[in-house]
Amino acid sequence: MDKPKGVAFLLSQLGAYGAQRFAERLRPLDIEPRHVGLLRMISVSEGASQQELGERMGVVPSRMVSFVDDLEDRGLVERGRNPKDRRAYALHLTEKGTKMLRQAMLVSVEHNEEICAPLSQDERDVLAQLLDRLAGAHNLIPGVHPGYRHLR
Template sequence: MTNEGERPPGPPPTGAAFLLAQLGAHAADLFAERLATLDLTPAQSGLLRLLAGSPGRSQRELADDLGMPPSRFVAFADELEQRGLIERRRNPVDRRLYAVHLTDEGGTLLAQLRQVGAEHERLMTEGLSEPEREQLTGLLRRLAERQGLSPGVHPGFRSMRAERTGRRKGVPGNR
Protein backbone atom coordinates (compact mmCIF):
# COMPACT_ATOMS: atom_id res chain seq x y z
CA MET A 1 0.00 0.00 0.00
CA THR A 2 1.04 3.55 -0.61
CA ASN A 3 0.28 6.71 1.26
CA GLU A 4 -1.99 9.26 -0.32
CA GLY A 5 -0.10 11.26 -2.91
CA GLU A 6 2.66 8.67 -3.30
CA ARG A 7 3.20 6.81 -6.50
CA PRO A 8 2.85 3.03 -6.49
CA PRO A 9 6.11 1.10 -6.90
CA GLY A 10 7.28 0.30 -10.41
CA PRO A 11 8.12 2.31 -13.48
CA PRO A 12 6.40 5.66 -13.90
CA PRO A 13 3.43 5.69 -16.25
CA THR A 14 4.22 6.79 -19.78
CA GLY A 15 2.06 8.42 -22.39
CA ALA A 16 1.82 7.91 -26.13
CA ALA A 17 4.26 10.74 -26.96
CA PHE A 18 6.97 9.22 -24.77
CA LEU A 19 6.39 5.74 -26.18
CA LEU A 20 6.55 7.08 -29.75
CA ALA A 21 9.84 8.82 -28.96
CA GLN A 22 11.24 5.75 -27.20
CA LEU A 23 10.29 3.39 -30.03
CA GLY A 24 11.35 5.91 -32.68
CA ALA A 25 14.83 6.30 -31.21
CA HIS A 26 15.16 2.53 -30.81
CA ALA A 27 13.95 1.87 -34.36
CA ALA A 28 16.27 4.54 -35.80
CA ASP A 29 19.30 3.10 -34.00
CA LEU A 30 18.53 -0.45 -35.15
CA PHE A 31 17.90 0.67 -38.71
CA ALA A 32 21.19 2.60 -38.78
CA GLU A 33 22.99 -0.55 -37.61
CA ARG A 34 21.32 -2.58 -40.34
CA LEU A 35 22.17 0.03 -42.98
CA ALA A 36 25.81 -0.01 -41.89
CA THR A 37 25.99 -3.56 -43.28
CA LEU A 38 25.32 -1.96 -46.69
CA ASP A 39 27.81 0.84 -45.97
CA LEU A 40 24.97 3.38 -45.94
CA THR A 41 23.73 5.98 -43.51
CA PRO A 42 20.01 6.62 -42.99
CA ALA A 43 20.33 9.92 -44.87
CA GLN A 44 22.00 8.22 -47.84
CA SER A 45 19.33 5.54 -47.94
CA GLY A 46 16.66 8.26 -47.90
CA LEU A 47 18.17 9.93 -50.95
CA LEU A 48 18.40 6.64 -52.85
CA ARG A 49 14.73 5.95 -52.10
CA LEU A 50 13.75 9.47 -53.15
CA LEU A 51 15.65 9.16 -56.44
CA ALA A 52 14.05 5.80 -57.20
CA GLY A 53 10.64 7.44 -56.91
CA SER A 54 11.50 10.62 -58.78
CA PRO A 55 14.63 10.35 -60.94
CA GLY A 56 16.13 13.31 -62.76
CA ARG A 57 15.26 15.97 -60.23
CA SER A 58 17.60 18.87 -59.65
CA GLN A 59 19.95 19.02 -56.70
CA ARG A 60 18.06 22.09 -55.47
CA GLU A 61 14.68 20.30 -55.58
CA LEU A 62 16.10 17.30 -53.75
CA ALA A 63 17.73 19.48 -51.11
CA ASP A 64 14.45 21.34 -50.60
CA ASP A 65 12.45 18.12 -50.32
CA LEU A 66 14.91 16.74 -47.79
CA GLY A 67 15.09 20.00 -45.85
CA MET A 68 18.85 20.23 -46.39
CA PRO A 69 20.80 23.35 -47.24
CA PRO A 70 21.80 23.15 -50.94
CA SER A 71 25.49 23.57 -50.05
CA ARG A 72 25.25 20.59 -47.69
CA PHE A 73 23.42 18.54 -50.32
CA VAL A 74 26.24 18.97 -52.86
CA ALA A 75 28.83 17.42 -50.53
CA PHE A 76 26.31 14.78 -49.49
CA ALA A 77 25.65 13.81 -53.14
CA ASP A 78 29.38 13.95 -54.00
CA GLU A 79 30.06 10.96 -51.75
CA LEU A 80 27.31 8.87 -53.34
CA GLU A 81 28.49 9.85 -56.80
CA GLN A 82 32.08 8.87 -55.97
CA ARG A 83 30.77 5.46 -54.88
CA GLY A 84 29.02 5.09 -58.24
CA LEU A 85 25.52 5.01 -56.73
CA ILE A 86 24.18 8.20 -58.30
CA GLU A 87 25.12 10.35 -61.25
CA ARG A 88 24.54 13.95 -62.17
CA ARG A 89 23.58 14.77 -65.73
CA ARG A 90 22.97 18.13 -67.29
CA ASN A 91 19.28 18.90 -67.22
CA PRO A 92 18.10 18.84 -70.86
CA VAL A 93 15.59 21.64 -70.22
CA ASP A 94 17.88 23.94 -68.21
CA ARG A 95 21.59 23.31 -68.80
CA ARG A 96 22.48 25.33 -65.70
CA LEU A 97 21.04 22.54 -63.54
CA TYR A 98 22.07 18.98 -62.88
CA ALA A 99 19.53 16.17 -62.88
CA VAL A 100 20.34 13.46 -60.35
CA HIS A 101 19.78 9.79 -61.20
CA LEU A 102 20.45 6.40 -59.64
CA THR A 103 23.06 4.33 -61.44
CA ASP A 104 22.64 0.62 -62.07
CA GLU A 105 24.85 0.01 -59.04
CA GLY A 106 22.64 2.36 -57.03
CA GLY A 107 19.57 0.42 -58.15
CA THR A 108 21.16 -2.85 -57.07
CA LEU A 109 21.97 -1.39 -53.65
CA LEU A 110 18.43 -0.01 -53.42
CA ALA A 111 17.06 -3.55 -53.88
CA GLN A 112 19.22 -4.68 -50.95
CA LEU A 113 18.07 -1.65 -48.97
CA ARG A 114 14.44 -2.64 -49.55
CA GLN A 115 15.18 -6.10 -48.15
CA VAL A 116 16.82 -4.61 -45.08
CA GLY A 117 13.85 -2.25 -44.67
CA ALA A 118 11.32 -5.06 -44.94
CA GLU A 119 13.17 -7.13 -42.35
CA HIS A 120 13.40 -4.10 -40.07
CA GLU A 121 9.66 -3.50 -40.44
CA ARG A 122 8.95 -7.15 -39.63
CA LEU A 123 11.13 -7.14 -36.53
CA MET A 124 9.82 -3.80 -35.24
CA THR A 125 6.20 -4.92 -35.53
CA GLU A 126 6.76 -8.45 -34.31
CA GLY A 127 3.98 -9.48 -31.97
CA LEU A 128 1.28 -7.62 -33.90
CA SER A 129 -1.19 -9.29 -36.22
CA GLU A 130 -1.47 -8.07 -39.81
CA PRO A 131 -4.67 -6.09 -39.06
CA GLU A 132 -2.96 -4.55 -36.01
CA ARG A 133 0.08 -3.55 -38.13
CA GLU A 134 -2.22 -1.94 -40.68
CA GLN A 135 -4.15 -0.13 -37.96
CA LEU A 136 -0.96 1.09 -36.28
CA THR A 137 0.45 2.30 -39.61
CA GLY A 138 -2.76 4.16 -40.38
CA LEU A 139 -2.86 5.81 -36.97
CA LEU A 140 0.81 6.83 -37.15
CA ARG A 141 0.34 8.18 -40.68
CA ARG A 142 -2.58 10.29 -39.47
CA LEU A 143 -0.54 11.64 -36.56
CA ALA A 144 2.39 12.45 -38.88
CA GLU A 145 0.09 14.30 -41.27
CA ARG A 146 -1.43 16.24 -38.39
CA GLN A 147 2.06 17.30 -37.29
CA GLY A 148 2.86 18.51 -40.81
CA LEU A 149 5.58 15.93 -41.46
CA SER A 150 6.54 15.26 -45.07
CA PRO A 151 5.60 11.73 -46.12
CA GLY A 152 8.66 9.55 -46.62
CA VAL A 153 11.16 12.18 -45.43
CA HIS A 154 12.94 11.32 -42.22
CA PRO A 155 13.09 14.16 -39.69
CA GLY A 156 16.85 13.66 -39.45
CA PHE A 157 17.21 15.70 -42.64
CA ARG A 158 15.64 18.63 -40.79
CA SER A 159 18.41 18.47 -38.22
CA MET A 160 20.90 19.04 -41.04
CA ARG A 161 19.10 22.31 -41.76
CA ALA A 162 18.93 23.11 -38.02
CA GLU A 163 22.72 22.72 -37.80
CA ARG A 164 23.06 25.46 -40.37
CA THR A 165 20.47 27.82 -38.98
CA GLY A 166 20.66 26.96 -35.30
CA ARG A 167 16.89 26.50 -35.35
CA ARG A 168 14.45 23.64 -35.42
CA LYS A 169 11.10 23.54 -37.14
CA GLY A 170 8.21 23.38 -34.72
CA VAL A 171 9.97 25.34 -31.99
CA PRO A 172 8.12 28.60 -31.25
CA GLY A 173 9.82 31.56 -32.84
CA ASN A 174 11.73 29.37 -35.31
CA ARG A 175 9.62 29.46 -38.46
Protein backbone atom coordinates (compact mmCIF):
# COMPACT_ATOMS: atom_id res chain seq x y z
CA MET A 1 0.00 0.00 0.00
CA ASP A 2 2.77 2.38 0.79
CA LYS A 3 4.07 3.58 -2.49
CA PRO A 4 7.58 4.95 -2.27
CA LYS A 5 7.17 8.68 -2.10
CA GLY A 6 9.17 10.81 -4.46
CA VAL A 7 12.05 12.93 -3.35
CA ALA A 8 10.33 16.12 -4.50
CA PHE A 9 7.27 15.29 -2.45
CA LEU A 10 9.31 14.55 0.65
CA LEU A 11 11.24 17.78 0.22
CA SER A 12 8.02 19.77 0.09
CA GLN A 13 6.61 18.04 3.14
CA LEU A 14 9.74 18.42 5.19
CA GLY A 15 10.38 21.96 4.03
CA ALA A 16 6.90 23.05 4.96
CA TYR A 17 6.99 21.27 8.29
CA GLY A 18 10.40 22.67 9.12
CA ALA A 19 9.39 26.22 8.27
CA GLN A 20 6.34 25.89 10.47
CA ARG A 21 8.37 24.57 13.39
CA PHE A 22 10.95 27.26 12.95
CA ALA A 23 8.22 29.89 13.09
CA GLU A 24 6.98 28.40 16.34
CA ARG A 25 10.43 28.51 17.82
CA LEU A 26 10.82 32.15 16.84
CA ARG A 27 7.50 33.19 18.32
CA PRO A 28 8.98 34.10 21.73
CA LEU A 29 11.31 36.51 19.95
CA ASP A 30 8.34 38.14 18.22
CA ILE A 31 9.75 37.71 14.74
CA GLU A 32 9.06 35.34 11.88
CA PRO A 33 11.29 33.24 9.68
CA ARG A 34 11.24 35.73 6.84
CA HIS A 35 12.58 38.43 9.14
CA VAL A 36 15.60 36.38 10.09
CA GLY A 37 16.92 36.24 6.55
CA LEU A 38 16.45 39.95 6.16
CA LEU A 39 18.24 40.70 9.42
CA ARG A 40 21.06 38.46 8.32
CA MET A 41 21.25 40.06 4.92
CA ILE A 42 21.39 43.52 6.40
CA SER A 43 24.07 42.50 8.84
CA VAL A 44 26.39 41.29 6.10
CA SER A 45 25.58 44.26 3.84
CA GLU A 46 25.64 47.22 6.19
CA GLY A 47 24.32 50.33 4.55
CA ALA A 48 22.76 48.66 1.54
CA SER A 49 19.58 50.06 0.04
CA GLN A 50 16.25 48.30 0.14
CA GLN A 51 16.40 47.56 -3.52
CA GLU A 52 19.85 46.01 -3.35
CA LEU A 53 18.72 43.67 -0.62
CA GLY A 54 15.46 42.96 -2.35
CA GLU A 55 17.24 41.98 -5.51
CA ARG A 56 19.48 39.52 -3.73
CA MET A 57 16.55 37.96 -1.96
CA GLY A 58 14.08 37.94 -4.77
CA VAL A 59 11.70 40.41 -3.16
CA VAL A 60 10.00 43.16 -5.11
CA PRO A 61 10.43 46.73 -3.85
CA SER A 62 6.86 47.16 -2.67
CA ARG A 63 7.19 44.07 -0.51
CA MET A 64 10.50 45.26 0.87
CA VAL A 65 8.78 48.33 2.28
CA SER A 66 6.58 46.32 4.58
CA PHE A 67 9.36 43.92 5.53
CA VAL A 68 11.60 46.75 6.59
CA ASP A 69 8.62 48.46 8.24
CA ASP A 70 8.13 45.36 10.35
CA LEU A 71 11.70 45.34 11.52
CA GLU A 72 11.80 49.06 12.06
CA ASP A 73 8.62 48.95 14.13
CA ARG A 74 10.35 46.41 16.35
CA GLY A 75 13.37 48.67 16.64
CA LEU A 76 15.68 46.17 14.96
CA VAL A 77 16.79 48.15 11.92
CA GLU A 78 17.17 51.81 11.07
CA ARG A 79 16.58 53.56 7.78
CA GLY A 80 19.62 55.77 7.58
CA ARG A 81 20.01 58.29 4.81
CA ASN A 82 22.65 57.71 2.19
CA PRO A 83 24.48 61.03 1.69
CA LYS A 84 25.59 59.94 -1.77
CA ASP A 85 22.05 59.27 -2.95
CA ARG A 86 19.20 60.83 -1.11
CA ARG A 87 16.62 58.66 -2.80
CA ALA A 88 17.94 55.48 -1.23
CA TYR A 89 18.16 54.46 2.38
CA ALA A 90 21.22 53.02 4.04
CA LEU A 91 19.88 50.21 6.19
CA HIS A 92 21.65 48.99 9.24
CA LEU A 93 20.91 47.00 12.34
CA THR A 94 20.36 48.68 15.66
CA GLU A 95 22.03 47.26 18.71
CA LYS A 96 18.78 45.52 19.49
CA GLY A 97 18.74 44.15 15.97
CA THR A 98 22.22 42.72 16.36
CA LYS A 99 21.22 40.99 19.56
CA MET A 100 18.05 39.73 17.97
CA LEU A 101 19.96 38.26 15.05
CA ARG A 102 22.29 36.50 17.46
CA GLN A 103 19.29 35.06 19.31
CA ALA A 104 17.67 33.98 16.07
CA MET A 105 20.82 32.20 14.99
CA LEU A 106 20.81 30.24 18.21
CA VAL A 107 17.19 29.30 17.62
CA SER A 108 18.12 28.30 14.11
CA VAL A 109 20.80 25.95 15.36
CA GLU A 110 18.42 24.39 17.87
CA HIS A 111 15.85 24.01 15.16
CA ASN A 112 18.30 22.36 12.84
CA GLU A 113 19.24 20.00 15.62
CA GLU A 114 15.61 19.06 16.10
CA ILE A 115 15.06 18.40 12.44
CA CYS A 116 18.18 16.26 12.14
CA ALA A 117 17.67 14.46 15.43
CA PRO A 118 16.58 11.18 13.83
CA LEU A 119 19.85 10.88 11.91
CA SER A 120 23.38 10.00 12.94
CA GLN A 121 26.13 12.51 12.41
CA ASP A 122 27.37 10.67 9.35
CA GLU A 123 23.92 10.57 7.87
CA ARG A 124 23.45 14.28 8.45
CA ASP A 125 26.66 14.96 6.59
CA VAL A 126 25.59 12.85 3.67
CA LEU A 127 22.18 14.49 3.60
CA ALA A 128 23.59 17.99 3.84
CA GLN A 129 25.95 17.30 1.00
CA LEU A 130 23.23 15.90 -1.25
CA LEU A 131 20.85 18.76 -0.51
CA ASP A 132 23.59 21.26 -1.11
CA ARG A 133 24.26 19.73 -4.49
CA LEU A 134 20.59 19.97 -5.39
CA ALA A 135 20.31 23.55 -4.22
CA GLY A 136 23.39 24.50 -6.20
CA ALA A 137 22.30 22.72 -9.34
CA HIS A 138 18.91 24.42 -9.23
CA ASN A 139 20.45 27.83 -8.63
CA LEU A 140 18.74 28.45 -5.34
CA ILE A 141 19.77 31.61 -3.64
CA PRO A 142 19.03 32.10 0.02
CA GLY A 143 16.26 34.62 -0.11
CA VAL A 144 12.76 35.33 0.97
CA HIS A 145 10.41 33.37 -1.21
CA PRO A 146 7.14 34.91 -2.14
CA GLY A 147 4.37 33.36 -0.17
CA TYR A 148 2.88 30.46 -1.93
CA ARG A 149 0.12 28.08 -1.20
CA HIS A 150 1.51 24.85 -0.44
CA LEU A 151 1.52 21.22 -1.17
CA ARG A 152 -1.05 19.09 -2.79
